[in-house]
Amino acid sequence: MSASFNDQLVAVLPRLRRFARGLTGSAVEADDLVQAACERALARTHQFQAGTRFDSWMFRIVQTVWIDQLRARDTRKTESEDAALNVGSDESVRRVEARMALREVQAAVDTLPAEQRVALLLVTVEGLSYKEAADVAEVPVGTIMSRLARARLALLAKLESGDALRGRSDDAKTE
Amino acid sequence: MQRPSDETLIAYLDGELAGSERLAVVQALAQDDTLRAQAQRLNDSTRLIRAAYDAVLREPVPERLIAVVRAAEAETLIQHVMVRLERWRDLMGERAWWIGAPVAASLAGIVLGAGLGYFVASQQGVTLAAQQAALNGNLTAANWLDNIAGYHKLFINAGPDDRQLMDVPADGNADALRKAGQLPSDFHLPDLKPWGLSFQGARFLVVEGQPATQLFYTTDNQALGPLTVVVASSSKPDLAPTFDRRGDLNLLYWRYHGHEYALVGAADIGYLWNISKDIAWQLDAI
Numbered sequence: 179m180s181a182s183f184n185d186q187l188v189a190v191l192p193r194l195r196r197f198a199r200g201l202t203g204s205a206v207e208a209d210d211l212v213q214a215a216c217e218r219a220l221a222r223t224h225q226f227q228a229g230t231r232f233d234s235w236m237f238r239i240v241q242t243v244w245i246d247q248l249r250a251r252d253t254r255k256t257e258s259e260d261a262a263l264n265v266g267s268d269e270s271v272r273r274v275e276a277r278m279a280l281r282e283v284q285a286a287v288d289t290l291p292a293e294q295r296v297a298l299l300l301v302t303v304e305g306l307s308y309k310e311a312a313d314v315a316e317v318p319v320g321t322i323m324s325r326l327a328r329a330r331l332a333l334l335a336k337l338e339s340g341d342a343l344r345g346r347s348d349d350a351k352t353e
Numbered sequence: 354m355q356r357p358s359d360e361t362l363i364a365y366l367d368g369e370l371a372g373s374e375r376l377a378v379v380q381a382l383a384q385d386d387t388l389r390a391q392a393q394r395l396n397d398s399t400r401l402i403r404a405a406y407d408a409v410l411r412e413p414v415p416e417r418l419i420a421v422v423r424a425a426e427a428e429t430l431i432q433h434v435m436v437r438l439e440r441w442r443d444l445m446g447e448r449a450w451w452i453g454a455p456v457a458a459s460l461a462g463i464v465l466g467a468g469l470g471y472f473v474a475s476q477q478g479v480t481l482a483a484q485q486a487a488l489n490g491n492l493t494a495a496n497w498l499d500n501i502a503g504y505h506k507l508f509i510n511a512g513p514d515d516r517q518l519m520d521v522p523a524d525g526n527a528d529a530l531r532k533a534g535q536l537p538s539d540f541h542l543p544d545l546k547p548w549g550l551s552f553q554g555a556r557f558l559v560v561e562g563q564p565a566t567q568l569f570y571t572t573d574n575q576a577l578g579p580l581t582v583v584v585a586s587s588s589k590p591d592l593a594p595t596f597d598r599r600g601d602l603n604l605l606y607w608r609y610h611g612h613e614y615a616l617v618g619a620a621d622i623g624y625l626w627n628i629s630k631d632i633a634w635q636l637d638a639i
Contacts, residue, residue, distance in 0.1 A: 184422050185496070191418055196409040209415055216421045283405035301367060302399055303406050308369050323369075327360040334398050 183223055186232045187216060193304065194236055200299040201244050203288035211247070215240040234306065238314045241296055248292065286336045294329035297322050302330070356388060357381050366395055497585075497613070498606065500560045501567070502599035505581045505617040508556075508569055519554030519569075542568070543582060543632045549574045550628075560585060565613075580618040582632060587613040594629055596622055605629050 194215065198208035219226075219239050226235050287295060293315070300311040301322070308326075312319045357365070357378050364370050365378040382389050542552060550570035558565045565585030572578065592608040605625040606615035614632065616625045 187422050188419060191414045192410045195412070195414065196406050199409050200406055209418060213418055213421055216418065220422070280405040280408070283401050287402070287405070298402070302402050308364070308367070323360055323364055327363050330363050330395060330398065331359055333402065334394060337398055337401060338394070
């Protein structure tokens with residue numbers, strides 16, 4: 179194992195934590211996930227291909243570990259589906275009626291189905307291209323494109339129902 | 354003109370369209386107020402979504418995560434030194450090997466100890482400064498400190514009687530050190546006798562790809578304990594004396610005119626601070 183591998187890994191930790199936070203919706207679970215991903219990466223350093231993007235490789239491992247955990251627990255998926263069904267319901271509208279704080283945006287992201295959340299976090303938050311996100315998620319580019327669109331539209335509806343977006347737009351206009 | 358789908362509009366906003374596809378969206382946007390409003394709302398939501406997670410980047414990375422990575426490095430170090438020990442055995446031959454077995458055994462123990470020391474340090478003593486260095490992408494400083502702390506432990510565990518560790522013996526002169534260690538031209542051996550510290554010898558190292566010279570000092574003063582002084586080449590800008598810690602070791606380091614200096618020991622930081630000033634004055638390195 180080269181020192182540069184470890185250095186790269188330490189350097190990418192903040193972004194891995196951000197990605198994991200978006201996936202799990204919990205600070206503690208996110209750090210547990212990143213730790214598990216780091217341990218897996220360190221055990222498989224030989225699988226990393228020099229010249230390829232290290233961050234994408236790590237995002238893929240984080241995502242894989244997360245999916246493994248979901249399958250093991252099979253709880254998150256149920257919560258997501260239930261929550262997704264509630265988008266636009268009275269309860270969710272009331273909950274976000276007030277101006278949405280950023281924490282509430284995270285909560286809105288948490289309601290997305292897992293695969294949509296992955297696409298959204300990789301492209302919109304981490305800034306990967308559709309192709310790079312497709313490589314990480316190991317799906318075709320078209321799949322990323324449609325998952326992302328569904329995620330973005332669902333979030334837009336949710337944010338607007340809470341007036342957060344309109345409030346911010348108005349703020350921007352008055353500035 | 355056909356209105357582009359939301360999927361296509363989002364791909365356009367994400368910069369994923371090119372050529373005729375992109376042109377078609379641009380033209381549709383120019384003619385369709387509703388579509389423009391939708392694009393604006395999507396852009397606004399993008400900013401919100403990014404902002405919601407950016408705070409995570411500004412949080413300090415938990416020590417346990419850095420420890421996972423650094424502990425793996427320590428394991429690698431141990432494996433590396435064990436390979437070197439094997440090589441020694443091959444070079445020394447069977448008879449010499451048996452003579453040198455206690456030395457080799459002690460070294461193996463030392464290295465394992467140093468590795469465990471790293472691990473414990475990683476678990477317990479990764480400092481905020483190290484985290485910040487990692488976040489800034491400036492990892493070399495943290496690695497450099499890790500290494501010189503490890504070499505200090507190697508020396509401590511070997512004990513002053515283990516001369517095999519020394520490249521330059523206690524009676525070696527500064528000329529030999531200068532030539533072999535790529536030290537400053539005006540380098541002379543720091544005299545730390547006023548502190549009760551006796552020079553025991555020096556080793557030449559390569560730390561983070563840069564040559565470094567490690568000077569060993571011992572003392573009967575338990576409060577001060579053995580001390581190593583490291584002088585290394587550096588291409589980094591000057592740095593004021595900075596305190597750090599690795600496990601039970603205190604480190605005080607600074608950079609001056611292309612060289613990096615460090616004091617490593619279990620002594621109280623106040624001792625190290627005063628000794629560092631003495632060394633800096635003697636070496637004209639401040």
